[in-house]
Amino acid sequence: MELTGAVFERDAAGYEEARRATVWNARIPDRFPDLIVQAASVSDVQAAVRHAKAHGMRVGVRSGGHSWAANHVRDGGLLLDVSRLNDIEVDRDAMTATVGPGKKGHEMCEDLAVHDLFFPAGHCKGVAVGGYLLQGGYGWNSRMLGPACESVLGIDVVTADGDLVHAGPEENAELYWSARGAGPGFFGVVTRFHVRVHARPAVCGSSLYVYPLELLEEVYRWAHAIGPEVDRRVEMQILMSRDFEELGIDLPAIVIASPVFADSESEAREALSVLETCPVRDQALIAVPFAPAQLPDWYAAVMQAYPEGRRYATDNMWTSAPFDDLLPGLRRIAESLPPAPSHCLWLNWGPAPRRQDMAYSMEDQTYIALYTVWSDAADDDAYADWAQSRMEAMAPCATGIQLADENLGRRPAPFATGAAMDRLDRARAAYDPDGRFHSWMGRV
């Protein structure tokens, strides 16, 4: 194989370091590819895929390694690390950019800000656009701008034969359709995304309310009721955790942190004003109706909940179930919360506007996700099943799951409509008939 990037065979020096470096979650899976290729160029990607084809190897692809389940690390075959394809080119006049899959979302936002532009990148530092855009992409101002995959205008892809093709509405249209929602089941290597970028909002800010956990029923019942009416420029995110040290809260609490994107401060305040209507507002431990903030401030705040170097387990659900059906599950989550920063996220999302025709096809009014965070491998038995078992218990209330926080290898659940799954299967059969690329670790 002729490459400029590095190659590690199993058991060779550097292999284990290279394998571990591909995974952000400190729970590195006991799965071992035969070969790891660190592509340094698009032609490296083509050479690696051709090598895999010639040797009957399956391929797993890694951009930023933020798949919680480390979907790209599989037993046997070739692990293709494309994180080094991470450049960006911005066309300010056309309001477009092209970006390599290894580009981190927060860095993309920094690069765009120089041009007064914006992209609905993910909420955490380090998430690369590769996996993020393929699975949907729930980012800053995504209630207004749509899941980030709606901003993808085209892709450059290395196919199962090692050919480099462009896919867009007019060319390889099924590949383009699939790339916007197939997530870790995509059957090609994206080497470049062509995206629409957006004007930077004039005003960014946030409200912040903290309630003691005893008020769970009052707070969530109200949030459930107002959800559909909340201005689409507001991302109402509700976190439940055993404490929020960074806010000086050392008791179990509910934090409602709601970023807003607007044209003026008065509009931002107006959009957030509904959050003042909580019936237990007078019992809030902290209440800040509006404070200006910028993306770097938000990234710093969010990363408190997702520290690096920890062990993580996640699971999730979409729902529009009546509140009384959700309440017992929420109570069980609250009663069994593992230590902070483990938390439950309630994201107010719907009602969804009409979306583009793409593989991404499942969403609902509210998104609930659980993130268990711990440090010591000796605690795996205590914590590894919490998120999954709580979501299993609430499954009758779920319409499906998001691929962002997927746990498909352990709990298969629907993440696209039946029609979209059939179409994805047909596209895979056409573009990857030999199953060269690994698919989802589980599906229904």
Ligand SMILES: Cc1cc2nc3c(=O)[nH]c(=O)nc-3n(C[C@H](O)[C@H](O)[C@H](O)COP(=O)(O)OP(=O)(O)OC[C@H]3O[C@@H](n4cnc5c(N)ncnc54)[C@H](O)[C@@H]3O)c2cc1C
């Ligand atoms: C701390 C943290 C915060 C997060 N926050 C958000 C958030 O705010 N919003 C959100 O929507 N998601 C979020 N996620 C989920 C994240 O978007 C997904 O896990 C996404 O897949 C990560 O992309 P990646 O390239 O970093 O990961 P990777 O692990 O490299 O990729 C995930 C999978 O995507 C496929 N893939 C990746 N790159 C390519 C490529 N170039 N070509 C073909 N297939 C590819 C592979 O199947 C791979 O296994 C978060 C995850 C973490 C760990």
